[in-house]
Amino acid sequence: ETGVTQTPRHLVMGMTNKKSLKCEQHLGHNAMYWYKQSAKKPLELMFVYNFKEQTENNSVPSRFSPECPNSSHLFLHLHTLQPEDSALYLCASSQDGTGFYGYTFGSGTRLTVV
Amino acid sequence: QKEVEQNSGPLSVPEGAIASLNCTYSDRVSQSFFWYRQYSGKSPELIMSIYSNGDKEDGRFTAQLNKASQYVSLLIRDSQPSDSATYLCAVNHPTYAGGTSYGKLTFGQGTILTVHP
Numbered sequence: 001e002t003g004v005t006q007t008p009r010h011l012v013m014g015m016t017n018k019k020s021l022k023c024e025q026h027l028g029h030n031a032m033y034w035y036k037q038s039a040k041k042p043l044e045l046m047f048v049y050n051f052k053e054q055t056e057n058n059s060v061p062s063r064f065s066p067e068c069p070n071s072s073h074l075f076l077h078l079h080t081l082q083p084e085d086s087a088l089y090l091c092a093s094s095q096d097g098t099g100f101y102g103y104t105f106g107s108g109t110r111l112t113v114v
Numbered sequence: 115q116k117e118v119e120q121n122s123g124p125l126s127v128p129e130g131a132i133a134s135l136n137c138t139y140s141d142r143v144s145q146s147f148f149w150y151r152q153y154s155g156k157s158p159e160l161i162m163s164i165y166s167n168g169d170k171e172d173g174r175f176t177a178q179l180n181k182a183s184q185y186v187s188l189l190i191r192d193s194q195p196s197d198s199a200t201y202l203c204a205v206n207h208p209t210y211a212g213g214t215s216y217g218k219l220t221f222g223q224g225t226i227l228t229v230h231p
Binding site for chain 1: 118145146150155157160165209216217218220222223224
């Protein structure tokens with residue numbers, strides 16, 4: 001495996017379900033991110049982890065719960081979501097917390113909440 | 115004022131023409147600048163990065179940066195139908211939160227480019 005891998009690629013869940021998104025990076029990077037991409041809106045930064053410590057929670061509702069057990073893995077735990085949470089969820093990584101050289105994105109999880 | 119703003123699209127150019135994409139940003143302490151390409155249903159792919167004023171060329175792509183004007187652009191020469199995608203401008207700027215300093219990448223809303231044969 002190379003780059004940043006995300007699973008699952010597609011997810012349909014009911015509003016009462018609990019599910020998790022998984023991200024793994026094979027680049028030796030030390031910072032990882034969750035972004036949300038909704039139709040006709042810019043990418044929205046949700047969470048930042050630098051050396052597995054959370055450094056930003058961008059006013060994200062508590063129904064989204066991130067977990068970063070080490071610098072290579074990042075999870076997004078989902079529970080009691082709303083239909084407006086349907087979007088493409090993107091994981092990214094960067095060499096370090098400065099992000100100076102840019103981010104590498106995973107292929108994303110297309111989430112539909114019904 | 116939006117932090118990163120791109121010229122409104124969509125942009126349509128004929129095959130072989132030059133496509134010009136523009137972006138302005140509001141944070142003067144921004145340090146690095148990127149163009150990502152995103153095909154429909156796919157994730158963003160980094161195609162150009164630029165760190166200092168001037169031009170940077172890579173194949174058919176040229177990025178231009180003017181920090182005084184807070185302006186970044188991307189030129190695509192000899193445009194091909196395969197260049198049809200959404201182009202995202204992204205700006206990295208230092209942020210301080212929770213006792214920690216880190217870089218934050220902020221994206222523009224994207225410009226849809228269509229290259230027609």
